[in-house]
Amino acid sequence: MRAYDVEHVLRLSILSPSEKRRMKAIVFRAPGDLVLDDLPLPSPGPGEIRVRPQSVGICGTDTHILRGEFPAARPVVLGHEIAGVVEALGAGVNTLREGDLVTIEPHVYCTSCRYCRQGQEHLCLEKRAFGVHLHGGLAEAVVVPSRTAYRLPPGFDARLGCLAEPAACCIHGMDRLSPRSGAPLLIIGAGPAGLILTRLARLAGAAPIVVSEPNPTRRAAALSFGADLALDPAAPAFREQINDITHGLGFDSLIEAAGSPATLELAIELAARAGRILVFGVSPMHATATVRPFDIFVRELTIIGSVINPYTHERAVNLLPRLGLHQLAITQFPIDNFNDAFAAQASGAAGVKVQIRPQD
Ligand SMILES: [Zn+2]
Ligand SMILES: [Zn+2]
CATH class of the missing domain: 3.40.50.720 (NAD(P)-binding Rossmann-like Domain)
Incomplete structure (x- = not known):
């Protein structure tokens, strides 16, 4: 497994002239400073995929990031609880197809520190998470390594699919x-x-x-x-x-x-x-x-x-249908209303789970 190329992800804003497409994204710039921005549409590099997020959960971690209570990159597109549709495949990706509905395990590891080398990647000294350190899913598109994507059954409810991350x-x-x-x-x-x-x-x-x-x-x-x-x-x-x-x-x-x-x-x-x-x-x-x-x-x-979800994302996908998640009171917001969504999350006023639909 190659070390994940963080530099590549950070370079995604540099695109060829033929790809001047743009996308909406919710960008954390500093504590208390969250904006709806217009960013270049990222292209998947080798081993990567571009996903169109359908439902993205907001959780307590996002609230902590916004308040400056959790370490995060600045600026960064938030959103680490992601279910979406594969839109484009980078070179060498043969485990997924365009149109697959997937949920993302949002972490990447250095693969060479002491913890990575002893099977404890979730404790990696250089751990990075999409939506915390790398651009995440609160955008019309996100690029991730293909190995972070887990296929959901066709037609599975994306509102429940993005709960695979917290479930894991x-x-x-x-x-x-x-x-x-x-x-x-x-x-x-x-x-x-x-x-x-x-x-x-x-x-x-x-x-x-x-x-x-x-x-x-x-x-x-x-x-x-x-x-x-x-x-x-x-x-x-x-x-x-x-x-x-x-x-x-x-x-x-x-x-x-x-x-x-x-x-x-x-x-x-x-x-x-x-x-x-x-x-x-x-x-x-x-x-x-x-x-x-x-x-x-x-x-x-x-x-x-207990930190994050090492090796448990597939088990979460297997268990999703048995967790009774349809009983969760989920409130969804279109991406333009992100401020209402984050306010609802912080206050706990809108049901139990707050999600954003980045394509609306
Ligand atoms: Zn979360
Ligand atoms: Zn490591």
Whole structure:
């Protein structure tokens, strides 16, 4: 496998005179500075494809980027949850055809650092992501290496297809946590990832599954995704209800899927002895939590990180039809209304999942 040519991607704006086509793209220029720009249509180089994104999800990471809370290139086209149609093939691409509906695994790796060379590419020292460091899918077109594209069944709903990316991250998280069947599990936060994790926990046999979520709409969604109980952490009876369901012992497995120091502190508080806590949510990069080391020591807690989706994208595609994602309240916006879409994502006001249709 050749090292991915980042320079090539950065050079994509230099096109031959015969290709003076343009495209709309949502460009992050600086914290708080997101614009709809007009960029040259990129051409696929050897081993690459050009995709016309149909549905592109916005997630908490995008909100963090926009607020300057997550490291990203500037300027860069955002959008890393991508489902679209293959429009053009670069030289040597023979695994895909024009017209294929695909979902993109948005990361590229250096292939030669210590982590790449020991099978941990997702920890690569030079990891790059489309929509974070390289131009992403919130545009009328995006060029990616063909090996990052996974074919979806013809006619598959692109709104659900672009959820393969967060689903693949959730599968990696569950691999890391490996919850036991019949052992109590808590998920903190019922955004799209929290809901997918709820479904995966149900498929894995964890029981009972409790979801902690302040938003009543999301609590109702958690029940339809497989939670036995969905609790409001601000309710006075919250801890009493948790004590009742765990017999005062706490949870064996806990997933922090809200992305805040306070919810990590809550997970540590509610962990049973020998509890395993998955840090899944993306907290602001400089945020700090207060932890009593004695708690970790005396209860033999295990705190587990989970970053992105190594080797899990194909499994996510296989699982998509079984995740019940049609139950997600998805709100879509045309590309021109990107400001409304990002405002809806930041406020949590528009259902559970916000997506943009770059072709509209
Ligand atoms: Zn995301
Ligand atoms: Zn590497």
